[in-house]
Amino acid sequence: SAVISQKPSRDICQRGTSLTIQCQVDSQVTMMFWYRQQPGQSLTLIATANQGSEATYESGFVIDKFPISRPNLTFSTLTVSNMSPEDSSIYLCSVDWNYGYTFGSGTRLTVV
Amino acid sequence: GENVEQHPSTLSVQEGDSAVIKCTYSDSASNYFPWYKQELGKRPQLIIDIRSNVGEKKDQRIAVTLNKTAKHFSLHITETQPEDSAVYFCAAGSTYKYIFGTGTRLKVLA
Numbered sequence: 001s002a003v004i005s006q007k008p009s010r011d012i013c014q015r016g017t018s019l020t021i022q023c024q025v026d027s028q029v030t031m032m033f034w035y036r037q038q039p040g041q042s043l044t045l046i047a048t049a050n051q052g053s054e055a056t057y058e059s060g061f062v063i064d065k066f067p068i069s070r071p072n073l074t075f076s077t078l079t080v081s082n083m084s085p086e087d088s089s090i091y092l093c094s095v096d097w098n099y100g101y102t103f104g105s106g107t108r109l110t111v112v
Numbered sequence: 113g114e115n116v117e118q119h120p121s122t123l124s125v126q127e128g129d130s131a132v133i134k135c136t137y138s139d140s141a142s143n144y145f146p147w148y149k150q151e152l153g154k155r156p157q158l159i160i161d162i163r164s165n166v167g168e169k170k171d172q173r174i175a176v177t178l179n180k181t182a183k184h185f186s187l188h189i190t191e192t193q194p195e196d197s198a199v200y201f202c203a204a205g206s207t208y209k210y211i212f213g214t215g216t217r218l219k220v221l222a
Binding site: 031033041042043044045048092096100101102103104105106 | 144146148154155156157158161201208209210212213214215
């Protein structure tokens with residue numbers, strides 16, 4: 001399966017600031033996915049990132065709040081912009097590897 | 113929209129007993145049904161999956177069954193061990209996009 005390196009692993013941020021999360025995959029993949037997991041909750045898809053095109057956002061998530069970059073087939077970033085305490089969550093990137101996701105280790109974000 | 117319901121939300125079993133977690137999905141186009149195990153503070157890990165052309169799949173102590181007509185699928189863990197304690201998520205979907213269930217917290221009591 002693919003190996004995904006995600007960073008930072010955790011951060012504490014001031015409200016109103018932005019945080020960029022990076023994911024690096026050890027293999028080329030067409031699509032990368034960004035998920036949010038609020039404490040004790042399930043996983044919610046934020047957006048799908050394709051190389052060379054704009055990300056596709058799910059209902060309730062917008063590009064201005066969660067801009068995504070996908071400069072090549074092994075890397076993607078998710079930015080959480082103008083943060084509020086409600087953005088405190090775990091953010092995970094993932095790739096679909098021969099069916100079934102492989103997830104990054106996650107970024108635990110706390111907004112104070 | 114598409115929805116995946118998962119039950120129970122918590123499940124406690126004695127070590128050595130069996131555990132069953134059930135999921136129901138709404139999108140009839142779903143053709144792939146993975147199960148993930150998430151230990152505290154760790155990433156979800158794929159433990160077993162099943163495709164729509166198969167009714168049952170087994171891997172050692174875990175098995176998954178699928179009833180496409182009823183849009184139900186279930187995870188069965190036999191001879192549970194303390195290390196099986198975790199949160200389990202089902203998911204349903206097709207073509208890379210999956211909807212996750214709400215999770216089941218399994219506690220195996222020694």
